[in-house]
Amino acid sequence: MSDTIKMQTAQVRIVRSEAYVSKAEALKPVLLEEAVKAARIVEVVADAEAMHGWxxxxxxxxEALxxxxxxxxxxxxxxxxxxxxGFVSLGVRPVGSPPDAPLKLKLTFGEMPVEMAEPFSSYNGWISSSWLQEEILIVDVLPARISLPRRYSFRYLKLEVLDTSQKYRxxxxxxxxxxxxxxxxxxVSELAHPDPVLREIDRVSVKTLQDCMQDVFEDGPKRDRRLWLGDLRLQALANYETFRGDDLVKRCLFLFAAVPDELGRVTANLFVEPDLIADDTYLYDYSLFFAATLHDYVEATGDEETLRELWPLARRQVELGLERLDESDMVRDDESWWAFIDWHQSLNKQAPAQGVLIxxxxxxxxxxxxxxxxSAAGxxxxxxxxxxxxxxxxxxAERGFFVSGxxxxxxxxxxxxMALxxxxxxxxxxxxxxxxxxxSPDIGPTTPYMYHHIVEALLLTGCRDDAVAxxxxxxxxxxxxxxxxFWELYDPQDKSFSPYGSHLINSYxxxxxxxxxxxxxxxxx
Amino acid sequence: MSDTIKMQTAQVRIVRSEAYVSKAEALKPVLLEEAVKAARIVEVVADAEAMHGWxxxxxxxxEALxxxxxxxxxxxxxxxxxxxxGFVSLGVRPVGSPPDAPLKLKLTFGEMPVEMAEPFSSYNGWISSSWLQEEILIVDVLPARISLPRRYSFRYLKLEVLDTSQKYRxxxxxxxxxxxxxxxxxxVSELAHPDPVLREIDRVSVKTLQDCMQDVFEDGPKRDRRLWLGDLRLQALANYETFRGDDLVKRCLFLFAAVPDELGRVTANLFVEPDLIADDTYLYDYSLFFAATLHDYVEATGDEETLRELWPLARRQVELGLERLDESDMVRDDESWWAFIDWHQSLNKQAPAQGVLIxxxxxxxxxxxxxxxxSAAGxxxxxxxxxxxxxxxxxxAERGFFVSGxxxxxxxxxxxxMALxxxxxxxxxxxxxxxxxxxSPDIGPTTPYMYHHIVEALLLTGCRDDAVAxxxxxxxxxxxxxxxxFWELYDPQDKSFSPYGSHLINSYxxxxxxxxxxxxxxxxx
Structure with a gap:
């Protein structure tokens, strides 16, 4: 067991634990596969009442295909x-004369009808357009069975023939x-609940979690397809009530534990291909959630061995969290992307981050x-x-609210x-x-992530009916x-909301x- | 050895000889491979004096790459x-933060500078745009060594980064x-010739032939990448003076012989993937060239066994050629694409086809x-x-020329x-x-194919100096x-000439x- 110090970027030095990498690797799950055929041919039509208008x-x-x-x-x-x-395959056969030129084909994958209707070329947001799921293929030999090597996240698939030749279709x-x-x-046990809406919400929640459970807990199978601590914490909680893929939680904890920086900070997210790589993004709340997630894991599983092994790193996150406090024990605020909390543009992060610390x-x-x-006493x-x-x-006290910044x-x-x-x-x-x-103050929640915390705060404080509502x-x-x-982003007042510049690139x-x-x-x- | 009759299109029934397919398959050559690295970084600049202006x-x-x-x-x-x-591969590595989005990359292959300079989207010709050699790739994991599965024909390769993310280059x-x-x-023996221009013409001819010699004699490795009888005849002649890949000629003859139609007509061209398929294009001159090519093959190799085996089909092409004659022994002309001869738009095909028949x-x-x-006597x-x-x-006799149509x-x-x-x-x-x-009548040659026949006619008639000139x-x-x-098309008076609607899609x-x-x-x- 040797730890190596590796230069990751100019700013961050990673202290890598090969022992933890091996532990995580040993916990890598076997993926369950299922063959599913296309169900029907659809057309996507404009509809002002529908989400995004489609x-x-x-x-x-x-059968008509x-x-x-x-x-x-x-x-x-x-x-x-x-x-x-999953992985898509498709048969293509020529009709007419023998194909005297390659087939040029465009495939567009969409989780939502809008992705079939609005051209991806219209996207001009600040995150990479490479997330938009499309492929242009040139097929030299027909007939062919096309097996695409990349994994897609979708319900709809648009097939467009860019060219054949005049001699064949x-x-x-x-x-x-x-x-x-x-x-x-x-x-997963079925939820026997008298309320059909809650039953359906539960079913779709379970489906959402399942589709994000790959060889790590991914944040979104369409985008970003990687392990974020903020998402992991919530996925783990949902998992303990459903799939009980507890070893996957353990694997993810060891992955984070394998690549802290030289201060002992746990990264906000990491990559597992081509090798385990800690991203150089560090978020105050997300690093703290390493400790919270370990806590929940031990509560759910009773796995004291893992607790003992990872406790020093969890404690280190809390120490680092405390180190950011100023002389009056307030979390230092600044203008940078230092804490996540929510995607709200105008949200001040100080008080919620103070809440996360406590x-x-x-x-x-x-x-x-x-x-x-x-250290318990200290x-x-x-x-x-x-x-x-x-x-x-x-x-x-006068306003009856916590204030921030x-x-x-x-x-x-x-x-x-603060309630949580x-x-x-x-x-x-x-x-x-x-x-x-x-x-109802103006600075409200913008993501399901923030809504989750509000609903749980309502439940914790005994406001059950309001929580359910x-x-x-x-x-x-x-x-x-x-x-x-369930979607990455949903603002009932602004259904096209995206923090990235376009609803086309949101994860659904x-x-x-x-x-x-x-x-x-x-x-x- | 069983011959099967197979419905190919509504019009043409193919009589397939599995024995000939097997003979051709047994003659399939092993491809010689060579690893060649990119030589330099270039920029393509406008130049009114240069071919196509680039x-x-x-x-x-x-090394700067x-x-x-x-x-x-x-x-x-x-x-x-x-x-x-050949087959291209390329290393790609990320610079900066760990790649937090896939890389979207466009690769454009060109035989000529113009293919690097003018966008393929400007192509609007009548043959398939799928021949334009470009690929859009999305690379999920970096660093990567990209190995493209398709074969390209090129000298230049343009790499364009369509997207990374804000965090990495x-x-x-x-x-x-x-x-x-x-x-x-x-x-191939080196040509010891005092004239450096002829030496260079010879060297480039040999290179052209070599790049077209694949598992069949292809007409063009960029486009159409298949076996045409008109091209085969000329490649075979060049081959006997150079590579002596005589088995490849034999293979191609058996491929054509394996899939005549029910009348015994040999197709103008065929496909070898996914299986041997005769194209449904029949050209008067090309079918006759099956006999001419067999003749040349036997002259060059002395392979009497192949002659005896394929003679009946060769004779059949001549019989079919004679059947097109009218009661006055003239080849029947018509408006359709019944003979190739040359790409000239206004060329009447009757007299040259009559020449090919004789x-x-x-x-x-x-x-x-x-x-x-x-049948010799008949x-x-x-x-x-x-x-x-x-x-x-x-x-x-008055004009001193053969007339057509x-x-x-x-x-x-x-x-x-007529001279040939x-x-x-x-x-x-x-x-x-x-x-x-x-x-110098107006209806002149438009392709190297026609120029070849004129030069050979000059040589045959003893006009050696004019031929060399x-x-x-x-x-x-x-x-x-x-x-x-050497290029598919070259008109010194109109250097952008293309019968397909754009010089971008010409084969070079x-x-x-x-x-x-x-x-x-x-x-x-």
């Missing part, structure tokens, strides 16, 4: 019946996807006690100081995280959440708007949106 | 030093091509005598009748083919060719215009242009 409607049964002939410029949209993650046949997941559906500190203390670590003392400072400096911003995020951190006594904590609902309204709204899996199956199954099952809603 | 000039040594960083929108053109046919390295050919250069009939009679076939009798009718009806067109093609067919006595035949040069002017002109291999390494090495070596120029 709706898919059946145009022909799938094999007898339809395509010449240059012809196209068809296939519907695979539900959201799918083509026909398609047997379009299929070999789906992959490490989430074993047979391990939330994590409490779980760290529980772990310290469980492993019998001396951490408890710091917790008391930080909570006291938080109440003194961030609690605005120099401008004393009142946001939903700050209240939710249980800074106020229970009755006041509940009153805080009820006041939040009643007064919000859950049904928000995730149920996605269902009404056509979700097969996203890990952090899978938590209703956790909330419903854990809290017995 | 010239490649060195921008940097190839590895240290150059590419972000979205950046591009580079690599020069592989000479024309290459890329660098390329070790761009290489694994070239393939069945032409063994070590079998030319082939003479070679068929020689073969009939060699195999001791009774064919000789028909030859006399056809020659006599040709002189009576197509020879315009209802409008009595005088073309270069008609005179060249030796319809006139030697002195008059020579006078015909000199008159052709002197009077034309050869040096025409093929030497291509060299001056930057040819690495084309079998029918490789004949100077045959003309130089065979006739001892």
């Amino acid at each position: 709706r898919a409607r059946e145009a022909a049964p799938i 094999e007898i339809r002939e395509f010449k240059k410029g012809d196209a068809v949209v296939l519907d695979f019946g539900d959201h799918r993650v 083509i026909a398609f046949g047997d379009a299929a996807v070999r789906t992959v997941t490490s989430g074993d559906a047979s391990a 939330y994590t500190l409490k779980r760290a203390i529980a772990m310290a006690k469980r492993v019998g670590c001396d 951490l408890s003392a710091r917790l008391a100081e930080v909570e006291s400072a938080t109440l003194a400096r961030l609690w605005d 120099a401008d004393r911003q009142v946001s939903w995020a700050s209240q939710a995280w 951190a249980e800074v106020l006594p229970p009755a006041e904590n509940k009153a805080l959440m009820l006041r939040l609902l009643a007064e 919000m859950l049904k309204q928000y995730w149920g709204g996605m269902l009404e708007d056509g979700a097969d899996t 199956c996203h890990a952090w949106s899978c938590t209703p199954t956790y909330l419903i099952r854990k809290y017995g809603l | 010239r490649a000039r060195e921008a940097a040594p190839i 590895e240290i150059r960083e590419f972000k979205k929108g950046d591009a580079v053109v690599l020069d592989f030093g000479d024309h290459r046919v 890329i660098a390329f390295g070790d761009a290489a091509v694994r070239t393939v050919t069945s032409g063994d250069a070590s079998a 030319y082939t009939l003479k070679r068929a009679i020689a073969m009939a005598k060699r195999v001791g076939c009774d 064919l000789s009798a028909r030859l006399a009748e056809v020659e006599s009718a040709t002189l009576a009806r197509l020879w315009d 209802a409008d009595r067109q005088v073309s270069w093609a008609s005179q060249a083919w 067919a030796e319809v006139l006595p030697p002195a008059e035949n020579k006078a015909l060719m000199l008159r052709l040069l002197a009077e 034309m050869l040096k002017q025409y093929w030497g002109g291509m060299l001056e215009d930057g040819a690495d291999t 390494c084309h079998a029918w242009s490789c004949t100077p090495t045959y003309l130089i070596r065979k006739y001892g120029l």
Whole structure:
């Protein structure tokens, strides 16, 4: 077991543990595969009432595909019946004279009808257009069975014939996807719930989680397809109620533990191909979540061995979190992307990050006690100081809200995280959440990730009916708007919202949106 | 050995000989491979004097490639030093943060600088745009060594980064091509000739032939990449003077012999993938060339066994050729694409086709005598009748030219083919060719294929100096215009000429242009 120091970028030095890499590698899951055929031919039509203004409607049964002939410029949209993650193959045969030129074919994959309707060339956002799922293929020999080497995340597949020749046309046949997941559906008990909306929300949550469970917990199988700590924490919680792929959580914890930087900081996300690589993004809240996720894992599994092995690194995250406090025990705010919390453009991160610190500190203390670590007492003392400072400096008794940053911003995020951190006594904590609902400050949630924390804060504070109402309204709204899996982004007031510059590049199956199954099952809603 | 009748299209029934397919398969050559690295970085600049208005000039040594960083929108053109046919691979590594999005890359292959300079999207011709050699790749994992599965024909390779992400750039390295050919250069003797222009024309002819020698004689490795009888005949002639890949000629003869139609007609061209398929194009001259090519093969190799085996099918082509004659022994003309002869738009095909018939009939009679076939006498009798009718009806004594079609067109093609067919006595035949040069009728040659036949007609009639002058002017002109291999099309008066709608889709390494090495070596120029 030798640890090597590796230069990753000019700024960050990674201390790599080969032992942890090996542990993670040994826990790599076998992917479960299923062959699924295209279900029908659809056309995507404009519909002002539909999500993004587009709706898919059946145009022909799938049997019609094999007898339809395509010449240059012809196209068809296939519907695979539900959201799918996997490897696509497709038969192509020539019709007419022998093919005297290659076939040029464009394939466009979409999770949503809009991806079939609006050209990807219209995308001009700030993240890479390479996430838009399209391929241009040139096929020299026909007939052929085309097996695409890349994995796609989609329900719809548009086939466009860019060129054949004047002498031949083509026909398609047997379009299929070999789906992959490490989430074993047979391990998930069915939810027997009288409310059909909650049953459906639960079902789609489980599907969302399953499609993100690959050889790591991915944040989204369309985009970014990698392991983020913020997503992992929520996926793990949903997993304990459903798939019980607990070894996958353990694997992910060891992957993060294998590549901290020289300070001991855990990265916000990592890559596993071509080799394990820590991204050079570090987020205050996400690093702390390493400790929170370890805590939840041990609670769910009782795996004390892993706790003992990873506790020093978890404690280190809390120490680093405490190091960012200023002399008055306030998390230092700044203009950079230092904490995530939510995608809201105007959100001040100070108070919610302070909430995340306290939330994590409490779980760290529980772990310290469980492993019998001396630091429990010291951490408890710091917790008391930080909570006291938080109440003194961030609690605005007059407004009845926690405030954040120099401008004393009142946001939903700050209240939710302070509630989850249980800074106020229970009755006041509940009153805080009820006041939040009643007064509804402007700086609201923009992602299912933030909605999750608000709903859980409502449940924790005993506002069960409000929690269920919000859950049904928000995730149920996605269902009404056509979700097969829950989306990365959903703003009922602005359904085309994207922090990336276009709804085309949003992910429509996203890990952090899978938590209703956790909330419903854990809290017995 | 069973022959099967197979429905190929509604019109044509193929009688397939599995025995001939097996013979051809047994003669399939092993391809010779060579690893060639990119030679330098070039930039393609506008130059009114250059072919198509574009010239490649060195921008940097190839060593500069590895240290150059590419972000979205950046591009580079690599020069592989000479024309290459083969499989390309390329290293790509990320620079900066770990790649947090796939790399989207466009590769454009060009035989000529113009293909690097003018966008393929500008192509709007009548043959398939799928021949334009470009690929769009999405690379999920970096670093990577990209190995492209398709074969390309090129000298230049443009690499364009369509997208990375804001967090990383890329660098390329070790761009290489694994070239393939069945032409063994070590079998070709060097031409010791005092004239450096003829030496260079010979060298480039040999290179052109070599790049077209794959597992069949292809017409062009960029486009159409298949076996045409008109090209095969000329490649075979050049081959006997150079590579002596005589088994490849034999293989191609058996491939054609394996799939005649139910009348016994040999197709104009065929496909060998995914299986042997006769194209449904039949051309009067090309079918006859099956007999001429067999004749030349036997002359070159003395392979009487193959002659005896294929003679009946060769004779059948001549019979079918004779069947097209009307009651006055004239080849029936029509408006369709029934004979090739040349790409000239206004060319009437009757007289040149009549020439091809007589030319082939003479070679068929020689073969009939060699195999001791009774039909020699009958064919000789028909030859006399056809020659006599040709002189009576197509020879315009007043003008001193053969005329073609209802409008009595005088073309270069008609005179060249009548001269090659030796319809006139030697002195008059020579006078015909000199008159052709002197009077230069409007309907001239448009392709190297037609130029070949004119030059050979000059040589056959004893106009050696004129032949050399034309050869040096025409093929030497291509060299001056930057040819690495000889082009499918070259009109010194209209250098952008293309019968397909754009010079972008022309082939710049084309079998029918490789004949100077045959003309130089065979006739001892």
